[in-house]
Every structure is written in structure tokens, then in C-alpha cells.
Amino acid sequence: xxxxxxxxxxxxxxxxxxxxxxxxxxxxxxxxxxxxxxxxxxxxxxxxxxxxxxxxxxxxxxxxxxx
Numbered sequence: 001x002x003x004x005x006x007x008x009x010x011x012x013x014x015x016x017x018x019x020x021x022x023x024x025x026x027x028x029x030x031x032x033x034x035x036x037x038x039x040x041x042x043x044x045x046x047x048x049x050x051x052x053x054x055x056x057x058x059x060x061x062x063x064x065x066x067x
Contacts (some may be wrong), residue, residue, distance in 0.1 A: 042057045043057065046065075052067075
């Protein structure tokens with residue numbers, strides 16, 4: 001005796017704007033390497049809106065930002 005498998009439902013695709021619309025609507029994001037930012041150190045302080053944040057590189061080479 002064979003069991004019939006249900007017919008898969010078609011995947012609905014959402015409309016996407018054309019690439020020309022996307023590229024003109026979004027400005028490129030500035031990218032900087034963490035090595036360039038840290039300048040050989042393991043932590044630095046960032047001042048933003050009157051507060052000081054600390055960016056650290058952990059022993060597992062992850063970045064942690066704390067207030």
C-alpha cells in the first residue's frame with residue numbers, strides 16, 4: 001500500500017523594487033576595519049551624545065560595547 005504525499009504549496013514571492021530604485025534610495029554605509037579602529041590596542045572609548053562607551057576586544061576576538 002502506498003501513501004500519497006501532499007502536494008507542496010507554491011511559494012509566494014514578494015515584489016521587490018528594481019536594483020536602480022534600491023541603489024538610489026540607500027546611501028552606502030561607511031565601513032572601517034576593527035584593526036584600523038583599535039590601532040593595535042584591545043580597547044577604546046567612544047563618546048556619543050554626552051556618554052562614554054567602551055569598545056573591547058575579548059580573548060575570543062569578539063567585540064563588546066559597554067556604557
